[in-house]
Amino acid sequence: MTTEKTRAYAAVDIGGTKVAAGIVETDGTIVYRTRVPMVTTEGPDVAFRCVKDALQNAIAHAGVRELVAIGVSAAGPLDPHTGVVLNPPNMPCWRNFPLGELVAKGFELPVTVENDANAAGLAEATWGAGKGFRNVFYATVGTGLGTGLVLDGKIYNGRTGLAPEAGHITIDYRGPLCGCGKRGCIEALASGTGIAKRARAAVAAGRGNSMMLKLADGDETAITTEIVAGAWRAGDAEAAEVLHETMELLTVWLGCIIDTLEPDVIVFGGGVGELMSEWFPQISELLPKWCINQRCGEIPLKLAHYNADAGIAGAAALCAAQGAHAMVSVDD
Ligand SMILES: [Zn+2]
Structure with a gap:
């Protein structure tokens, strides 16, 4: 007997005081959510550890779902093309920090990074x-x-x-x-x-x-x-x-x-x-x-449709948008 896997996204939303992570199905349904405190005062590695912990916890709860991408929503300013966090005032731990690259290396999945308001807006446009x-x-x-x-x-x-x-x-x-x-x-x-x-x-x-x-x-x-x-x-x-x-x-x-x-x-x-x-x-x-x-x-x-979940939904919407791009490039 085979189990058909449902495709889903891992999503993480990084703010100055907490990191929220979740598993979101391709129709925008959030099936798991977790949060850990964000530590911004002890350097870049400790802060990244918080992100990793939240993501690992979420991914462990993906169940039978096949995770196809990770979306990262974070307080800006950041460069969405490179996934580098520039100089957010509420996250002094990170200056020109290659967040996207590190998440991709750590979890071996395609990663998209965006600032939180843009990502939340995309979630509303896509599913909300x-x-x-x-x-x-x-x-x-x-x-x-x-x-x-x-x-x-x-x-x-x-x-x-x-x-x-x-x-x-x-x-x-x-x-x-x-x-x-x-x-x-x-x-x-x-x-x-x-x-x-x-x-x-x-x-x-x-x-x-x-x-x-x-x-x-x-x-x-x-x-x-x-x-x-x-x-x-x-x-x-x-x-x-x-x-x-x-x-x-x-x-x-x-x-x-x-x-x-x-x-x-x-x-x-x-x-x-x-x-x-x-x-x-x-x-x-x-x-x-x-x-x-x-x-x-x-x-x-x-x-808005998503309120307290705007960060997680936003991060997942980034994956949905990337999926559409990937399909276009495969056809080409
Ligand atoms: Zn102003």
């Missing part, structure tokens, strides 16, 4: 909320704001692989300083960090009877985006104003995105993305004011 749309713009909004662009099923990387960093588009050149060094980036204004900062400023300027302040036990500096969301859900007008302003900021930004790219769909992921998805109708309504493209309101705004 962007499936069936030709050109997909993806934004993951959490602590920061990462973006990915998938054109005709392929990640758009730019000249050297560093595009798109649309989270660092400045929409107010006198705005707050961003972690990247510029002022008024949409990330500095509308990410979780940016929302919390604006909420603290609103509370500081207020009369001290704010619900947000109460939820933060009277400590203004402890106000987070979760607290803003909680106060908004409980009917607090001040929190509603902070989120209304977030909606306006995102709309101004999306107007620029649509006027540059006119994508077929815009997909939002991440915790703040999920929160702001409740404001999608208001964004669509306000968009024509901030977009020269008067058909901008027709572009669907969608919540």
Whole structure:
């Protein structure tokens, strides 16, 4: 009796604090997931050991599935053509580190490396909320704001692989300083960090009877985006104003995105993305004011399909895209 093996991908997602790995079938179904802490303070080898451990654990749980490739999603900047991690601010362990080559040597499988937002965008375009749309713009909004662009099923990387960093588009050149060094980036204004900062400023300027302040036990500096969301859900007008302003900021930004790219769909992921998805109708309504493209309101705004699993799904989607390339070259 023979057992027909199902083809599957090993996927690993490397961040500044954890490494997630998993086994993903070719239709995007995640059948196993694991995670280990990422150690970024003890040099390149110790950090790579974390990646190896997570991958080995996942591969040991592949069961009867035949693994055909490994996808690696990592915090950028990195060079997707060579698989070299350049100089990620949250991973000081790696400088010009040949991650792709080492994973390929260690596991003897084809490897594709991409930055996490591009990979997550590809997963949405391949299997998720962007499936069936030709050109997909993806934004993951959490602590920061990462973006990915998938054109005709392929990640758009730019000249050297560093595009798109649309989270660092400045929409107010006198705005707050961003972690990247510029002022008024949409990330500095509308990410979780940016929302919390604006909420603290609103509370500081207020009369001290704010619900947000109460939820933060009277400590203004402890106000987070979760607290803003909680106060908004409980009917607090001040929190509603902070989120209304977030909606306006995102709309101004999306107007620029649509006027540059006119994508077929815009997909939002991440915790703040999920929160702001409740404001999608208001964004669509306000968009024509901030977009020269008067058909901008027709572009669907969608919540991502993969959320906590965006990293693993993204890494696996890289393998699926490579598979398509390989088949083309075999036929040639
Ligand atoms: Zn920035």
